[in-house]
Amino acid sequence: EAGVTQSPTHLIKTRGQQATLRCSPISGHTSVYWYQQALGLGLQFLLWYDEGEERNRGNFPPRFSGRQFPNYSSELNVNALELEDSALYLCAGQRTASYNEQFFGPGTRLTVL
Amino acid sequence: GNSVTQMEGPVTLSEEAFLTINCTYTATGYPSLFWYVQYPGEGLQLLLKATKADDKGSNKGFEATYRKETTSFHLEKGSVQVSDSAVYFCALSREGSGGSNYKLTFGKGTLLTVNP
Numbered sequence: 001e002a003g004v005t006q007s008p009t010h011l012i013k014t015r016g017q018q019a020t021l022r023c024s025p026i027s028g029h030t031s032v033y034w035y036q037q038a039l040g041l042g043l044q045f046l047l048w049y050d051e052g053e054e055r056n057r058g059n060f061p062p063r064f065s066g067r068q069f070p071n072y073s074s075e076l077n078v079n080a081l082e083l084e085d086s087a088l089y090l091c092a093g094q095r096t097a098s099y100n101e102q103f104f105g106p107g108t109r110l111t112v113l
Numbered sequence: 114g115n116s117v118t119q120m121e122g123p124v125t126l127s128e129e130a131f132l133t134i135n136c137t138y139t140a141t142g143y144p145s146l147f148w149y150v151q152y153p154g155e156g157l158q159l160l161l162k163a164t165k166a167d168d169k170g171s172n173k174g175f176e177a178t179y180r181k182e183t184t185s186f187h188l189e190k191g192s193v194q195v196s197d198s199a200v201y202f203c204a205l206s207r208e209g210s211g212g213s214n215y216k217l218t219f220g221k222g223t224l225l226t227v228n229p
Contacts, residue, residue, distance in 0.1 A: 045216040
């Protein structure tokens with residue numbers, strides 16, 4: 001079975017632009033979590049989607065948003081990019097909302113210039 | 114709130130040495146505990162997990178025991194290899210209010226370098 005995939009691998013943007021990151025969980029897995037791994041800040045929970053709905057978000061401003069599609073893939077959008085948004089963004093899939101084990105993708109490296 | 118504290122690295126060992134990476138946590142209730150590994154340029158891989166007190170998680174020669182009395186989940190390996198060089202993250206999750214929401218809370222990570 002294919003693992004969690006993310007695209008693109010790298011993304012370079014300038015301040016003020018918008019970035020769109022994509023994630024496909026393992027086939028049949030319905031929950032998707034997004035995490036940010038920024039230098040010096042460690043791994044922080046961003047968003048959780050399950051069955052097409054946003055269920056919870058971490059301590060991030062509203063310009064971080066996303067959605068989950070009917071096939072359970074997910075998209076993370078970051079508007080009005082700031083330099084400190086430069087980070088590795090990791091997506092993790094989970095079999096169901098109640099199955100407590102997450103499988104991570106390779107990440108998207110976002111660089112904001 | 115929930116938090117995880119793990120020993121700061123970097124940790125440098127010779128091949129076949131014994132490894133311990135300390136991890137302690139703060140959480141209400143009964144969290145599940147995890148160790149993840151991140152190889153250079155890659156995402157996170159689940160190394161092992163434990164879901165209740167006194168459970169021992171093990172994988173690829175690594176072990177960790179869920180100690181509720183000391184709120185710890187230390188990672189150990191009896192004989193490390195060069196290929197074990199990576200960043201190791203201790204993490205916890207617990208059911209959020211209203212059920213589910215197993216967001217992970219991570220420690221800051223420990224860089225392990227194993228020299229031949």
